[in-house]
Amino acid sequence: MKPLKNLYEWVLSWAESVYGTLILFLVAFAESSFFPVPADPLLMALCLGKVKKSMYYVFICTLGSVLGGVFGFIIGYFLWYTPNGDLTGIANFFFRVIPGFTPEVFDNVGAQYDAHNFLVIFTAAFTPIPYKVFSITAGVFQINLPIFIIASILGRGGRFIIIGLLIRFFGEPIKVMMDKHFNTFIIVLTIIFALSYVLVGYLF
Numbered sequence: 001m002k003p004l005k006n007l008y009e010w011v012l013s014w015a016e017s018v019y020g021t022l023i024l025f026l027v028a029f030a031e032s033s034f035f036p037v038p039a040d041p042l043l044m045a046l047c048l049g050k051v052k053k054s055m056y057y058v059f060i061c062t063l064g065s066v067l068g069g070v071f072g073f074i075i076g077y078f079l080w081y082t083p084n085g086d087l088t089g090i091a092n093f094f095f096r097v098i099p100g101f102t103p104e105v106f107d108n109v110g111a112q113y114d115a116h117n118f119l120v121i122f123t124a125a126f127t128p129i130p131y132k133v134f135s136i137t138a139g140v141f142q143i144n145l146p147i148f149i150i151a152s153i154l155g156r157g158g159r160f161i162i163i164g165l166l167i168r169f170f171g172e173p174i175k176v177m178m179d180k181h182f183n184t185f186i187i188v189l190t191i192i193f194a195l196s197y198v199l200v201g202y203l204f
Helices: 002-016 020-031 040-049 051-079 089-097 103-113 117-126 131-140 145-170 172-203
Strands: none
Touching (some): 002 020, 020 040, 020 051, 040 051, 040 145, 051 131, 051 145, 103 131, 117 131, 131 145
């Protein structure tokens, strides 16, 4: 855990740098496909440092995250299996380095795609669920790319906009609250969205 904590602190250290915006983009990009540290803490720190630029940082973070998701999609689409149908070295590498990403999880995610492509991707993009797992598997299972991109924009953008707006209007006190309860808040919102989605499908 200590190496991960050190990596987390290293990411946050860039908030005071002139390269903070670039690092935010790169972290958001990498976190969507392979990097273990989420972009949220750096986004919060940058927004707190320059509150009036909060929405700009949200845009940069969303752009990096969605493009990183597309990169993960490409990895899954082109580099997951050999021509013989075996797992490539890249696939085995991702199973080793992404926490909780096992062949069993991979198969379960694939089964979820069969029913609700958009909702599954949106949920992964919006909640604390590791989005990188779903960006890669979306490519492996050849999910429609426009659907993947739209769901990713809405999910990642929605998550980051909430962070940006809360800090824009409430500042440091809301950061303390988000550090403790943000993931719970996001999960509740996602459940409400999912229930609404199911209800609309049932009625219409």
